Amino acid sequence: MTHWFGTDDLGRDVLSRVIFGARASLAAGAISVGIALSVGVPIGMLSGYRGGFVDALISRITDAMLACPFLILAIALAAFLGPSLGNAMIAIGISATPIFVRLTRGEVMNVRSEDYIDAARSVGDSNLRIALVHILPNIMPALLVQATLSVAAAIIAEASLSFLGLGQQPPFPSWGSMLNAAQRFLTSASWMAIWPGLAIFLVVLSFNLLGDGLRDALDPQNDK
């Protein structure tokens, strides 16, 4: 009987829980950013491409959502939807959506005035074709960088929600809920907090490193 990372207050193996907790955290990161992308990008493209009243309306709603801090909005939504990992993912996804709406809108407005868009229009391409074939590939780098950095934020948000009891429900493991259980035993059983904390730290650091690297690599103004 060797428990490499020790055991918790109910005698469960911490290493096994950290390993299984990776599922909850990574799934929450990927799925919530997937929700934010699939909702935010089409709305942002519509807003940036159409302009006028539609743009004004979408932009004001986006501004209103961005006025609430990301984590507060996610906690409020998760509390409203009810505590479960799926609802936490939806709540985090909705909270991250306005960032993608605004980013997409700005990028589309930049690209829209390029000569090749005029060229596409002059040969009779439909609006849908211009948006999907000519604009979308050109705004991809910015979206990719933002998505990578958002995964890191979403993983922290999932851990926060689970810490508060709004994410993964016991007895199923999640790094956030493990930290919550560990806080009562910090002085007597600190290993209970160290390992899930280290796991969150490493994953979030990795996504931020990758996001920063992608941003530098995809920046057309940066020559290195």
Place this chain on the structure above:
Amino acid sequence: MAETAMTAASASRSLAPLERPLQRALRRVVKRKGAMIGLGLIIAFILLAIGAPLLAPYDPIATSWTMVRKPR
């Protein structure tokens, strides 16, 4: 000697725009040490999550009253 260097330089200059944007992005991101360390760790954690039932030494939700808060 100088001539070959010059033709090589002009050849690379004329070839550079032919590189596809995706290839250019990949080549540039692979050079960044931090990004590659991050990517490696992310892949490791994804493999850990996928292989959790095989890798975890114990059932993560099985409790044991003789093992409460025992280090190692």
